[in-house]
Amino acid sequence: MNNKSVIGVSLGGKMLLVGKVVGQTVEKSVIKKINNRGTESEIIKEIISAIKEVIDDSVIGIGFGAPSIVDVEQGIVYSVRQIKSWKEVHIKEILEDTLGIPVYVNNDANCFAIGEYYFGKGKGAKNLIGLILGAGVGAGIVFKSHLYSGSNCGAGEYGNIPYRKHDLEYYLSESYFNNKYGLTFDVLLKRTKNNDKIALAIMEQYGLDLGNALMIIMYSVDPELIIIGGPISAGFEYFKEAMWDKINSFDYPHSIQKLRIEATEQKDIAILGAAALYFDANNKIMIK
Numbered sequence: 001m002n003n004k005s006v007i008g009v010s011l012g013g014k015m016l017l018v019g020k021v022v023g024q025t026v027e028k029s030v031i032k033k034i035n036n037r038g039t040e041s042e043i044i045k046e047i048i049s050a051i052k053e054v055i056d057d058s059v060i061g062i063g064f065g066a067p068s069i070v071d072v073e074q075g076i077v078y079s080v081r082q083i084k085s086w087k088e089v090h091i092k093e094i095l096e097d098t099l100g101i102p103v104y105v106n107n108d109a110n111c112f113a114i115g116e117y118y119f120g121k122g123k124g125a126k127n128l129i130g131l132i133l134g135a136g137v138g139a140g141i142v143f144k145s146h147l148y149s150g151s152n153c154g155a156g157e158y159g160n161i162p163y164r165k166h167d168l169e170y171y172l173s174e175s176y177f178n179n180k181y182g183l184t185f186d187v188l189l190k191r192t193k194n195n196d197k198i199a200l201a202i203m204e205q206y207g208l209d210l211g212n213a214l215m216i217i218m219y220s221v222d223p224e225l226i227i228i229g230g231p232i233s234a235g236f237e238y239f240k241e242a243m244w245d246k247i248n249s250f251d252y253p254h255s256i257q258k259l260r261i262e263a264t265e266q267k268d269i270a271i272l273g274a275a276a277l278y279f280d281a282n283n284k285i286m287i288k
Contacts, residue, residue: 003058004058004059004060005020005021005022005027005056005058005059005060006020006021006059006060006061006062006063006275006278006279007019007020007021007051007054007055007059007061007062007063007275008021008026008062008063008065008270008271008272008273008274008275008276009047009050009051009062009063009064009065009271009274010065010108010111010270010271010273010274011034011047011064011065011066011067011077011080012067012082012108013036013067013080013081013082013083013135014033014034014036014082015031015032015033015034016030016031016032016033016034016046016047016050017029017030017031017270017271018030018031018047018050018051018053018054018271019054019268019271019272019275020054020055020056020058020059021271021272021275022058024119025268026268026271026272028054029054029268029271030050030053030054032046032050034046034083036082036083036084037084037085038085039085040085040086040087040089043083043085043086044089044091044094047091047095048095048098048099051095051099055099059101060101060102060278061101061102061103061104061278061282062095062099062101062102062103062104062278063103063104063105063106063111063273063274063275063276063277063278064091064092064095064103064104064105064106064274064277065105065106065107065108065110065111065270065273065274065277066080066091066105066106066107066108067080067081067082067107067108067136068080068081068086068107069107069152069153069154070105070106070107070153071105071152071153072105072106072149072153074090074092074093075090075091075092075093075103075104075105076088076089076090076091076092076105077089077091077105091103091105092104092105102278104277104278104280104281105277106147106149106153106277107138107140107149107153108132108138108270108273109130109131109132109138109139109140109156110130110140110141110147110149110153110156111140111270111273111274111276111277112130112132112140112227112229112264112269112270112273113128113129113130113139113140113141113142113147113156113227113273114130114140114142114147114273114276114277114279114280115130115266115269115270115272115273115274115275115276116128116130116227116229116264116266116269116273117142117145117147117276118272118276118279118280119266119269119272119273119276120227120264120265120266120269120272121225121227121262121264121265121266122142122225122227125142125223125224125225126142126144126145126224127142127143127144127221127222127223127224127225128141128142128223128224128225128226128227129141129142129156129217129221129223129225129226129227130142130227130229131158131214131217131226131227131228131229131230132229132230133172133173133174133210133228133229133230133231133232133233134173134174134230134231134232135173135174135175136159136169136173137158137159137168137169137172137173137213138156138157138158138159139156139157139158139217140156141155141156141221141223143221146280147277147280158213158216158217159172159173161213161216163209163212163213168209168213168216171206171209172206172209172210172213172232173232174231174232177202181202183202185231185232185235188202188203188235189234189235189238192235192238200238203235203238203239203242204239204241204242205242206235206239206242207238207239207240207241207242207243207245207246208242208243208245208246210239210243210246211242211243211244211245211246211247212246214226214243214247214261215246215247215249215250218247218250218255218259222255223259224258224259224260225259225260225261225262226259226260226261226262227261227262227263227264228261228262228263228264229263229264229269233263233264234263236262236263237263240261243261244261247259247261
């Protein structure tokens with residue numbers, strides 16, 4: 001396996017990331033904006049063009065992550081929110097027919113979780129949650145060392161759980177800071193770093209809400225590790241104390257003693273996570 005590689009493809013609403021993964025690193029990558037107003041076929045052509053920039057004879061598989069519900073078995077991507085033309089795209093079949101190598105498809109949160117398991121802080125953890133906090137809120141679940149997607153790739157959609165007057169996603173996604181305080185998260189983070197009292201208080205409240213969300217996860221999954229990813233993870237050090245203050249009220253103290261909650265440190269996790277779909281499906285790890 002040491003002379004073989006896997007391509008990871010991460011499709012976003014506006015950006016496309018493609019990289020060739022060799023060992024534990026991304027050896028060659030392409031990052032480009034996509035025309036998210038384009039037709040289904042136009043965007044597919046962009047994806048194939050980017051893959052061809054990094055593919056070579058060493059590539060034995062492709063992992064494809066998308067920000068939507070996915071039919072994992074058939075490799076179909078449904079209703080990508082920011083790409084209106086992508087209603088039902090048989091991306092696995094299309095890429096396999098074009099490139100002649102196996103393709104594995106899943107959603108972005110699941111890619112994040114399995115990527116952390118193979119390439120990040122999740123190494124050695126059998127049961128973990130990868131929680132993405134950004135434009136939305138979603139989680140991937142690794143259970144007994146394998147990705148668990150559920151019957152319809154809907155496992156881990158904690159953002160839709162009712163909370164207060166709305167749902168968890170309303171209070172934990174980036175848009176909340178603008179809706180409630182008229183601030184982008186980037187501006188809030190800068191003010192927090194400058195010890196602005198109002199910004200610090202906002203971060204504290206965010207940590208309390210996140211703590212409530214994580215306790216829901218703990219009741220339903222009981223993980224040994226939760227890894228926070230997405231843009232909001234950049235502020236982890238400023239809301240983690242309040243988060244733990246809330247979690248310490250959990251009904252089962254024994255579970256808290258064993259639980260680790262950390263922010264991701266893997267800058268290439270989107271590509272690595274997509275590539276990890278191959279390893280999860282084939283139960284293989286590329287080392288060194």
